[in-house]
Amino acid sequence: MVRARKYVVKRQFQGVPKQEDFEITTEELPAIKNGEILVKTEWVSVDPYQRAYNARYPTPYDQFGFQLAVVQDSKNPKFPVGSKVVSHKGWRDYTVIDPNSAPTPMDKAYRMPDLKGLPESLSIGAVGMPGATAYFGLLELCKPRPGETVVVTGAAGAVGSIVGQIAKIKGCKVIGFAGSDDKVAWLETELGFDKAFNYKTVDAASALKAAAPNGVDCYFDNVGGELSSTIINQMNTYGRVAVCGSISAYNEDPSRVPKASILQPALVGKELKIEGFLVPRWADRWPEAFADLVKWISSGQMKVQEHVTEGFDNIFKAFVGMLAGENVGKAVVKV
Amino acid sequence: MVRARKYVVKRQFQGVPKQEDFEITTEELPAIKNGEILVKTEWVSVDPYQRAYNARYPTPYDQFGFQLAVVQDSKNPKFPVGSKVVSHKGWRDYTVIDPNSAPTPMDKAYRMPDLKGLPESLSIGAVGMPGATAYFGLLELCKPRPGETVVVTGAAGAVGSIVGQIAKIKGCKVIGFAGSDDKVAWLETELGFDKAFNYKTVDAASALKAAAPNGVDCYFDNVGGELSSTIINQMNTYGRVAVCGSISAYNEDPSRVPKASILQPALVGKELKIEGFLVPRWADRWPEAFADLVKWISSGQMKVQEHVTEGFDNIFKAFVGMLAGENVGKAVVKV
Numbered sequence: 001m002v003r004a005r006k007y008v009v010k011r012q013f014q015g016v017p018k019q020e021d022f023e024i025t026t027e028e029l030p031a032i033k034n035g036e037i038l039v040k041t042e043w044v045s046v047d048p049y050q051r052a053y054n055a056r057y058p059t060p061y062d063q064f065g066f067q068l069a070v071v072q073d074s075k076n077p078k079f080p081v082g083s084k085v086v087s088h089k090g091w092r093d094y095t096v097i098d099p100n101s102a103p104t105p106m107d108k109a110y111r112m113p114d115l116k117g118l119p120e121s122l123s124i125g126a127v128g129m130p131g132a133t134a135y136f137g138l139l140e141l142c143k144p145r146p147g148e149t150v151v152v153t154g155a156a157g158a159v160g161s162i163v164g165q166i167a168k169i170k171g172c173k174v175i176g177f178a179g180s181d182d183k184v185a186w187l188e189t190e191l192g193f194d195k196a197f198n199y200k201t202v203d204a205a206s207a208l209k210a211a212a213p214n215g216v217d218c219y220f221d222n223v224g225g226e227l228s229s230t231i232i233n234q235m236n237t238y239g240r241v242a243v244c245g246s247i248s249a250y251n252e253d254p255s256r257v258p259k260a261s262i263l264q265p266a267l268v269g270k271e272l273k274i275e276g277f278l279v280p281r282w283a284d285r286w287p288e289a290f291a292d293l294v295k296w297i298s299s300g301q302m303k304v305q306e307h308v309t310e311g312f313d314n315i316f317k318a319f320v321g322m323l324a325g326e327n328v329g330k331a332v333v334k335v
Numbered sequence: 336m337v338r339a340r341k342y343v344v345k346r347q348f349q350g351v352p353k354q355e356d357f358e359i360t361t362e363e364l365p366a367i368k369n370g371e372i373l374v375k376t377e378w379v380s381v382d383p384y385q386r387a388y389n390a391r392y393p394t395p396y397d398q399f400g401f402q403l404a405v406v407q408d409s410k411n412p413k414f415p416v417g418s419k420v421v422s423h424k425g426w427r428d429y430t431v432i433d434p435n436s437a438p439t440p441m442d443k444a445y446r447m448p449d450l451k452g453l454p455e456s457l458s459i460g461a462v463g464m465p466g467a468t469a470y471f472g473l474l475e476l477c478k479p480r481p482g483e484t485v486v487v488t489g490a491a492g493a494v495g496s497i498v499g500q501i502a503k504i505k506g507c508k509v510i511g512f513a514g515s516d517d518k519v520a521w522l523e524t525e526l527g528f529d530k531a532f533n534y535k536t537v538d539a540a541s542a543l544k545a546a547a548p549n550g551v552d553c554y555f556d557n558v559g560g561e562l563s564s565t566i567i568n569q570m571n572t573y574g575r576v577a578v579c580g581s582i583s584a585y586n587e588d589p590s591r592v593p594k595a596s597i598l599q600p601a602l603v604g605k606e607l608k609i610e611g612f613l614v615p616r617w618a619d620r621w622p623e624a625f626a627d628l629v630k631w632i633s634s635g636q637m638k639v640q641e642h643v644t645e646g647f648d649n650i651f652k653a654f655v656g657m658l659a660g661e662n663v664g665k666a667v668v669k670v
Contacts, residue, residue, distance in 0.1 A: 267611025276602025
């Protein structure tokens with residue numbers, strides 16, 4: 001019999017999530033049935049949507065999230081003992097999974113993709129949901145063409161840092177906004193962004209005008225708020241915006257969405273298209289993204305950085321640190 | 336030799352346009368050359384974009400706008416004397432036009448479409464640019480399907496009243512927002528809207544929730560601002576928004592765009608698509624819209640109402656009246 005530990009969200013977050021909003025509980029796992037597997041978690045992911053979706057679920061609920069685990073017992077020949085499994089089972093150390101049961105595309109457990117020797121933690125980062133988010137949001141919705149100017153906010157985050165590098169690979173000029181001078185330096189010197197700005201200290205409108213004198217063609221929006229309004233106001237005719245998130249608003253009361261300059265005048269005047277998306281839309285195409293991402297990372301065309309926290313008991317700390325922007329690159333926890 | 340009278344915008348509008356911002360001047364027209372025509376204006380159009388575009392042009396400029404005119408002299412066999420011409424030559428009584436010269440699609444003068452006996456003034460309204468705007472914005476961008484719920488703001492205006500009726504013809508449930516109880520009554524009893532609200536007196540969020548308990552699939556946005564944010568927050572997954580204008584902001588200082596609740600959370604959560612547009616995008620397809628609109632109006636499936644002002648000297652008054660929402664249906668001026 002295996003006892004599992006898991007994070008339970010006890011109540012709705014008010015503003016920044018607090019340690020007391022969570023409880024670590026234990027539960028006894030049942031013996032696996034035909035088709036099922038028992039896995040032991042090795043890595044768990046902390047991501048902004050874990051904050052954003054909080055208001056959707058009645059509490060208490062088990063904290064969802066991507067994790068990489070190793071199969072310890074198996075009654076499913078597709079997932080033999082020792083194989084690695086990516087699932088959305090969240091912040092817990094042991095799990096019984098039925099890979100044939102997936103009420104939603106996000107719930108589908110899958111074998112870790114072939115990483116060609118890259119670190120396995122990438123399977124919940126650049127070669128996982130965040131990588132697929134960057135890949136499909138940028139390529140399917142922004143559809144950047146060589147020579148175009150692409151702006152990304154949250155540029156030093158798990159998704160933004162991949163978005164900017166894919167845009168560079170596709171021959172675009174890339175401008176990023178991030179939240180510290182260190183991140184800006186990393187984007188420009190390590191990742192090859194053409195220009196990056198610290199949105200906390202720069203006048204975004206004039207900085208962007210100087211960096212993109214011919215206007216912005218594509219914008220990958222991770223943040224929402226006034227910064228996004230400023231960028232969208234500098235877009236060119238038929239510009240495309242992919243809206244991935246609005247982290248600037250995640251810690252706000254969901255019944256009081258923040259206000260920012262309206263987008264309609266720019267939308268009409270420049271005939272812009274703005275699309276919001278959730279990456280499960282392309283769930284059956286994730287392997288396509290993973291193959292490209294592994295190729296780019298292996299060849300050195302794309303650089304990935306992880307912000308690693310150690311220890312199951314530190315997942316909460318990693319989570320609020322990520323929400324506060326302490327991470328450069330993908331925030332992950334080694335259990 | 337013909338002397339023409341015309342409205343010249345002398346200076347940038349500050350807030351609501353003022354009579355003193357305009358000057359009526361006269362000019363002597365040259366003799367027509369080969370390919371040209373001399374036309375006498377019969378109807379001119381007043382429209383919201385004439386306010387919105389003011390900041391784009393250095394003053395002084397001749398006030399642009401659609402007009403219907405009759406050919407008085409012709410050196411162009413496609414436009415014989417007595418034929419009727421729609422052009423974007425604006426608020427003036429006589430004009431020399433070269434129909435072969437059109438720097439932009441909007442500048443293209445064209446023969447009045449076959450109205451099958453309907454009033455000729457419709458050629459600058461329901462069977463003109465505003466009709467094409469409603470037609471393509473709704474059908475090409477919102478792509479409403481039978482049974483879906485369509486919301487339109489500025490619903491009693493030239494464009495909005497057509498949008499709602501096309502949506503009804505396409506089998507949708509239609510909800511309109513307008514600015515007076517009279518307009519609301521007209522939309523519900525005359526035009527067949529399923530429900531209409533006076534946005535000035537109703538709580539839009541709860542009213543819409545009651546009228547569209549299953550959510551909103553398509554939104555045709557004429558107004559921008561908080562009302563649009565409220566509507567967009569009640570949209571269903573994969574909802575589509577066509578942004579035609581933002582009249583709520585037109586009288587504001589263009590350097591200080593108003594603020595409203597941000598759209599990004601709804602955009603992401605419901606994977607919405609929002610597209611702004613200008614109807615010249617479909618300039619070569621306007622005849623297709625006109626044919627359908629004439630058919631619907633002739634058959635009684637679509638009702639049109641015009642708000643007619645008489646007299647060249649009253650165009651300004653008609654213009655500010657339209658901006659204040661005094662018109663029900665299309666505001667036109669009989670010269």
